[in-house]
Amino acid sequence: MKVYRITLAKFSEDLKASGRAARWNSNDVQMIYTASSRSLACLENVVHRNQLGLSALFKAMIVEIPDALKIKTIDTSLLHNNWKDYDKIVLTQKIGDRWISDMETAVLKVPSSIIDREYNYLINPLHPDFKRIKLVQTEPFVFDERIKR
Numbered sequence: 001m002k003v004y005r006i007t008l009a010k011f012s013e014d015l016k017a018s019g020r021a022a023r024w025n026s027n028d029v030q031m032i033y034t035a036s037s038r039s040l041a042c043l044e045n046v047v048h049r050n051q052l053g054l055s056a057l058f059k060a061m062i063v064e065i066p067d068a069l070k071i072k073t074i075d076t077s078l079l080h081n082n083w084k085d086y087d088k089i090v091l092t093q094k095i096g097d098r099w100i101s102d103m104e105t106a107v108l109k110v111p112s113s114i115i116d117r118e119y120n121y122l123i124n125p126l127h128p129d130f131k132r133i134k135l136v137q138t139e140p141f142v143f144d145e146r147i148k149r
Helices: 038-046 086-102 128-132
Strands: 002-008 032-035 058-064 071-073 107-111 119-123 134-141
Touching (some): 038 058
Antiparallel strands (some): 058 134
């Protein structure tokens, strides 16, 4: 399965986690965020950046997750009703942090907080199976200038 990550060009040469807090991890917890499509990866960036931030040099990273690799899936029916709300982020961070520490799988399928029935794939760079996940290609990515005018 191919998944996608859009990032600043200077961070696009290998799969690394920043360790900065986000929806599914707290600060200093290493997690790599990818999306099921380029368009979802684009939207994930757009909601977190202003127009000026979208004009930087970006690349799309195409990542190959082997089909035989076990993927854990978050059951959305078990999430808090308002899990998408920013003030509930601590709830999803606890789920992601626990997944990282349990080391059950190298990949966690989570629902997008932007588009219902779309999914992101989180990667644990500390899991032994991480070495089987490959960055197969990077390509230039330009955000359409009409976004966030």
